[in-house]
Amino acid sequence: MSKILVIAEYVDGKVKKATLTTLDMARQLAAKKGASIDIAVLGSGIGGIADALKGYGAGTIYVADHADLAHALAPTWAKVIADIAEEAGADVIAASASTLGKDILPRVAARLEAGMASDVVAVVDTDDGPGFRRPMWAGALLADVVIDTDTWVVTARGSAFDAAAESGGESAVEAFDAEPELASARTRFVSFDGTKSDRPTLDEADIVVAGGRGLKSAEGFAQVIEPLADAVGGGIGASRAAVDDGFCPNDYQIGQTGKVVAPQLYFAVAISGAIQHLAGMKNSKVIVAINTRDDEPIHKVADYSLVGDAFTVVPELCAKLAALKG
Numbered sequence: 001m002s003k004i005l006v007i008a009e010y011v012d013g014k015v016k017k018a019t020l021t022t023l024d025m026a027r028q029l030a031a032k033k034g035a036s037i038d039i040a041v042l043g044s045g046i047g048g049i050a051d052a053l054k055g056y057g058a059g060t061i062y063v064a065d066h067a068d069l070a071h072a073l074a075p076t077w078a079k080v081i082a083d084i085a086e087e088a089g090a091d092v093i094a095a096s097a098s099t100l101g102k103d104i105l106p107r108v109a110a111r112l113e114a115g116m117a118s119d120v121v122a123v124v125d126t127d128d129g130p131g132f133r134r135p136m137w138a139g140a141l142l143a144d145v146v147i148d149t150d151t152w153v154v155t156a157r158g159s160a161f162d163a164a165a166e167s168g169g170e171s172a173v174e175a176f177d178a179e180p181e182l183a184s185a186r187t188r189f190v191s192f193d194g195t196k197s198d199r200p201t202l203d204e205a206d207i208v209v210a211g212g213r214g215l216k217s218a219e220g221f222a223q224v225i226e227p228l229a230d231a232v233g234g235g236i237g238a239s240r241a242a243v244d245d246g247f248c249p250n251d252y253q254i255g256q257t258g259k260v261v262a263p264q265l266y267f268a269v270a271i272s273g274a275i276q277h278l279a280g281m282k283n284s285k286v287i288v289a290i291n292t293r294d295d296e297p298i299h300k301v302a303d304y305s306l307v308g309d310a311f312t313v314v315p316e317l318c319a320k321l322a323a324l325k326g
């Protein structure tokens, strides 16, 4: 029987939504392929993650708990994931198309000599059996692809799938005797400089407030974007121009070469709407464009357009939101 191995992602001891959206994709594939699902959790001190995933209908949760897996280095994690896949007899290895999945899964595919479909947005039926829909050319085209090799490696775009709900039952949890071979990895962990924020991260946020070059400086960006993000409880994003000009950190970047999001509500503030930016946000449920010009491409994808100077209209909007909240 076909078996799908889902790689768990977590942060600060909590399962990330990316794991649950990958599980949703895996369930859809399992239904078409007649497959069962297992989960692999890698890291150090990760028993709590395995426990949190027990109710999602996986047969077995493999726990590779090893000090040398504490940091998700691609060479060590890819080796252990390939080892688990072989032991589990998995013919599909799936992870989120997150920074982690993009980094590690191609190496898993190389190790297993498997074909790979990356950044998958749907599981589809084709004349050759189950296949995957994936964007090409910055989302201008959608291609349906099938994988010809016996083993498949797949990364799923988080914003294209729902977070899987618990399905009852209890998975077996099995310790996996990992041999990460850190010494021969030619990569070593130096430090992790994450952005500390109480706001939701871009991949988890239901509302995203993104700023662009029109905000003119880091001070302008903070002055306009932060109060609006706080007023709506949103995460903060940015165009590449805002990142390149040093207004904000580069993990805020949304677009073809940044993150892909599809929140319930997306504010594009002083962003022109270049195709590379649209590639990262055009599937948002409701888009609000705030721009001094009324002829920018962002208005073509916007549900609501507010034409005006962001330095004036955004504080007005925040004041009105505050008044509404009483």
Ligand SMILES: Cc1cc2nc3c(=O)[nH]c(=O)nc-3n(C[C@H](O)[C@H](O)[C@H](O)COP(=O)(O)OP(=O)(O)OC[C@H]3O[C@@H](n4cnc5c(N)ncnc54)[C@H](O)[C@@H]3O)c2cc1C
Residues within 6 Å of the ligand: 211, 212, 213, 214, 215, 238, 239, 240, 241, 242, 253, 254, 255, 256, 257, 258, 259, 269, 270, 271, 272, 273, 274, 275, 276, 277, 280, 290, 291, 292, 293, 296, 308, 309, 310, 311
């Ligand atoms: C290979 C490649 C990959 C790329 N990847 C990405 C990507 O991942 N993400 C991305 O965003 N871009 C990406 N880009 C860059 C992209 O082409 C654009 O250059 C970029 O998105 C422009 O950012 P912007 O809209 O902030 O700036 P601009 O295009 O300069 O637009 C600024 C906007 O602000 C408005 N404005 C000015 N002042 C105000 C004000 N006071 N109030 C309100 N509005 C105001 C202007 O009318 C204008 O619409 C990529 C480009 C290439 C070639």
